[in-house]
Amino acid sequence: MTVKCNKCKEEINKEDLEKNYYICPLCGKLNRMPAKNRLQMLTEKFDVMFNDQEFTDPIDFPSYKEKYESAREKSGETEGVVCGRGTIGGQDTCIFIMEPNFMMGSMGTVVGDRITALFEYATKHRLPVIGYTVSGGARMQEGALSLMQMAKVSAAAKRHSDAGLLYVVCTTDPTMGGATASFAMLGDIIISEPGAMIGFAGKRVVEQVTGEVLPDNFQSAEFQLKNGFIDDIVPRQEQKAYLANILAIHAETVSA
Ligand SMILES: [Zn+2]
Secondary structure, three states: OEEEOOOOOOEEEHHHHHHOOOEOOOOOOEOOOOHHHHHHHHOOEEEEEOOOOOOOOOOOOOOHHHHHHHHHHHHOOOOOEEEEEEEEOOEEEEEEEEOOOOHHHOEOHHHHHHHHHHHHHHHHOOOOEEEEEEEOOEOHHHHHHHHHHHHHHHHHHHHHHHOOOOEEEEEEEEEOHHHHOOHHHOOOEEEEOOOOEEOOOOHHHHHHHHOOOOOOOOOEHHHHHHOOOOOEEOOHHHHHHHHHHHHHHHHHHHHO
């Protein structure tokens, strides 16, 4: 079984790509990584939570159900985010990982419900939250209800923050639209993967609206780091150690 690299378009053995954290061995491109592989990479143990919400089609959007079912099949996940509790470098933490193969992590009501429930659980149990974002934005198939998730998740993240608890976000390619306009930018620490696109509206839209010509690297992680949008860029292979270190420092501060 082979898969095509997103950048160089070469066929790569699927197993080799998985073993290499979905980084292309030929061109170095970070290909999109499924949530379950990220969890394997980051955690020693992980229990999935808030996994039982049912599909709803609130505005009866044409072909939504078919699209949803094919997303379930393609991703092997029940929705666009996986939430739960686990350990990273032995540190107990809540974790959410958005799933690129489920409608590109688009944010619908179930995604909002799950992340909100996770923040509420983390607040109650005084745990940090580590979140990985990948999202094309709000899920148009759920209309205004998908936009309401931004406020709901943000409010839960604020209560978690007010309780003095740590929230670290890792933005991955792409993190756009409603995710960027809410929980993806609310972390106490925001890191990114190299080369990820992070923004609200896309480059073409911004150029059309403002009439300005934007630089080639507009909205890349490197551009956003230079402009103070994010705190650090961390290679995929180093993320586990990086996060474990932050969690360990935070745990010491909390217990002190
Ligand atoms: Zn490649």
